[in-house]
Amino acid sequence: MKAFLKNVIDGLAVDYADIRAEEVERTGILYRGRDLDEMERSFERGGCLRVFHKGNWVVSTFNVLDDSLVELAEEMAARVGKLPSAPGMVASLGPHDETVPLALTPESDAETIDPRAVPLAEKHALIRHYNDILLAADGISTTLSRYQDVHREVAFLSSEDRYVNQRFVDTGFSCTAVAKDGTDIQTYSDSFGKPLGFAALRNREPVVERIARVALDLLQAEPVEAGTWPVIIDPLLAGVFAHEAFGHLSEADQVAENEQLRELMKLGSRFGVDELTIVDDATMFGERGSYRYDDEGASAERTELIRHGILVERLHNRQTAQQMNEPPTGNARALSYRFPPIVRMSNTYIEPRSRQLDDMLESMERGLYVVGSRGGMTELESFTFAAKYARLVEHGRLTKMVRNVTLSGNVFETMKNIDMIGDDLTMFGGIGGCGKEGQSPLPVGLGAPHISIKGIVIGGR
C-alpha cells in the first residue's frame, strides 16, 4: 500500500501533500418492536488526497484507488498553485513508518476484537435477546434496538514520507423502550459501545432491564418547572458538558482564524474554579475516541485543556498548530475517507476530585439531580443539553422524578458556577458520536465525576 500511495504524491510541486486510503466493513441490525427492520452489511473502499500550497488547500475524495490518482494529484497540484497565496503553513512532523496492530495493548488479541470474525447469526441473536428483554416488560409498546460494528483499515502517507497504517474497530448496541399511555409517549434509551470487540457487548442485561423500567417511570413523571435551579449532574451529562460546552471551544480551528475569539480564549485565562481540570486524551485504552495516530499522521496525545481552572492548552491539527505557534496535539480526525480531517476531540473528561455524591446531595436544600443525556449542542459559548430525566432534591434527599429537563446557558459563566467535583470519574462510549461540519457521528469518549453547579437555566413547562 505504501508504494501505491507514494506513487500518487511523490514529486508534487507543493508545500505539503498527504493521502489516506481506507477499507471499511460494517454490519448493522435494527429491531423495531418485534420486527427485524434492518439487517445490513456494507463494504467501502476509498481515499482522500490533499495538497497544500501557499496557504490554500485543494482536497479530493474518491472511491477508486488506482493509477488514475497520479493524474488527479498532478491536476490538484496545478490548481492549488494558481490560487492567490495566503499566509499559513502546516507543521512538519518528519518521516516515519509504522503499522499499528489492532490490539492497543500487548495483552489483547486482535482476533478476539475483530467483529468480522463473529458470525452474523451471533450478532443477530445478541440484539434480539436484548430487544426481547425490553418487550417482556409490561407497558412497553415498542422498541428500537440497534447493533452495529465497524472495521476500518486506514493507510496514511504524507509528502514527508510519513507512513502510518492503522486498524480500528467499533462495536456497540443501543436500546430504546417506548412506553405509551394514551397520547403520552415516553422513550428511554441507553447504549454501550467500546472498541473492545463483540465479546464486550455480552452480559449487559442489567443495562437493558433498566431501560424498560425508566421508560415506564417517565410516564408517571411530571415536566420539570422551568427556571434557574441548583443542580448536581451525573457523570454522563457532565461528560457531555465537558465535550460540548467547553471542548468545542478549545478546538483551535475557529480560534486560529478569528482574532477576537483568540483574545477570548487566551491561554492563561481563568475559566473555572481551582478544582476544575478538563483533559482530552486519545491515548486511553479501550475508549471510543482512542487512536495511536490522527488522520494527519500526528501521534495521539494527552492534552490538558484546563488545569486548576486556567486555560492551558488547546486542540490542534498541523495547520492551526503552526499558525498559533503551539505544539501539534494529534487532533486532526476525519469521519472517513469521504472527508478531510478537521480538529476534533478524542476522549474528553473532567478529572475527579474528592467529593462524594452523598456530600453533594446533603448540602442541597432544593435542587435537581440531573441524569443522562439525550444530546447536547453548542453555538460558541451558548449550550443546550437535554437530560434523560431528573430527580428533585429536597432537604438533601432524592425525591420524585421529573422529565423534559433541558439545561441551557453560557459555558463561561457555568464553569465558574461549578462548586463541587466528585470522586467518581466514569467514561462513556455508546454508538453515536460527535458531529461537526457534517462529519457525524465520529466516535468519541467522554466522562466526568458527578459535579454540582450553583444555578443553571432549566427549560421545562
Added chain:
Amino acid sequence: MVDEILALAHRRGVEAEVYSSEVDRTLVEFRSGRHHSQETRLVSGYGLRVIKDGRLGFAASTNQDRPDQLLDAAIAVAEESKDRRAVFEFPPQQDLAPVHIFENRVMLVSPDRMAEWGKDLVSALKARVPGLKLDLSFVRTYREMRIRNSSGMDLGFERAEFELDASGLIVGDGLTWIFEYLNLSDGRPFNIEPLADRLEQKALWAQKKASLPSGEWPVIVMPTALTALLLPVTLGVDGKNREKKTSPLVEREGESVVAETLSIHDNPVRSHGMMSSPVDAEGMTRQKRTLFTRGVFNGFLYDIRTAAACGTETTASADRPWNRLPQPSVSNIEIDPGDRNLDYVLAETKQGLVVDGFIGEGQSNLLAGEVALNASSAFKIEDGAISGRVKDIMIAGNSYEMLSTVDAVGDRQRDLGRWFIPFVRLPSLRIASRE
C-alpha cells in the same frame, strides 16, 4: 456492474433491486473572510436488496469489481432474516414525474468563479460591517441515481444542487453567530446585494444586547428557526411511526392538529428543491401531498414496505443513502404563505421576541412532539422594533401544541433548500431566561 449483479441474482433464483448513486460535489470555502480550500468529493455506491424465499436481504458496496461479494452478503443477510418476511414485490417500470432539478448553468460554474463570488461578498460586507469576518461555503452537487430491478424497472435521474452558507462571528458583549443561506440551484446569477443586506441587518441587530424576563411573550419564529418546531411533525407523519404506533398522529386523520392558519405540504416535485426527484428511492412516481389542510391532518407518508405492513399503498416517499435500506421520509416541506408582512407584525408587537435560529433540535423526545430549544439567535422586540439580541433563552414544550396556536403567517415563503416556509407568530409562548 449492475447488469452483472442482476444476472448473477437471476441465476441464483433471487429477486433483486440495485440502487446506484453517484455524487460529485465541489466545495469552495472561505474562513474568516479568506479563501481557505477547494474540495471535490466523488462517491459512488450500490445498494442491493434481494428477496430470497420470501425473505429480505440487503448489502451495499463501493467496490465495482466485486459484484459476487455484494450478492453473497445480501443473500447471507436474507438467510439470517428468518423473522423478516418480505411482504412486497419489487415494482415494475414507473413514470417519471415532471420536475425541474437540473440546470446546466449550475454545472458550468467553476470553483474559480465561486471563489470570485466569495471574494466579492466578503468585500461588500467589509464595507458595510467593519470587523465582521465571513465564513462562506459554496457547495455544488451533481447527483445521479439509478434503480434497476428484476421486475423490469430501469430508471434514473440527475439533480444539480448549488447552495451557499454564509456565517459571521460577532464578538462584542458575548459571542453571536449570524448566518444566511441561499439556494442557487435554479442557475440564476448570484446576486450579492440582497444577501449582503440580510447579513448587514442581522449584524446590526446582534451588536446591541437586550434582555427579556421569563414569562409568556409573543414570539415571531423566522423560517430558519421554524424548521426546529417542524422536526417532530416530520417524524409524526412518517408511516413507520404509524406502523409502530409511535406517532401522536395515529388515528387522527381528519382531525384538526395544528392551527387553521397552517397548510403544510410534502412536495418532492418542487422546482430545485434539495429533496426533489421524479421518482422516490424505490422508483415510484413522485407527487405533491398535502399533510395538513388548514390544520387538519390528512395522512402519513409511506414507502413500499411500510405501506404493505400498514395495509395501504406507497406514497412514493422512500428515501435512502446508497448504503441503507429505504425508509419513508418527508421530502421538501412547504407551508402556504399567509397574508402578514413581517414589518407590520413587528410594528404591532409591544414586547416580544424574534427567533432566527435555535440550537438543540433533535435532542428531546421528538416522537412525542417534545422540543427543548435554546434560541441561539434571538432578538427582542420593544415598541414595535428590534432593540437588540437576547441570549440564554429556552423554549420548551410540545411542538404540536405550539403550532396549534399560530395566529399569523408571513406572506412569503423562504427557500431554505428543503424547507419552503414563511415566518409564523406564536401569540403567547412561555420562555425561560436568566432574567
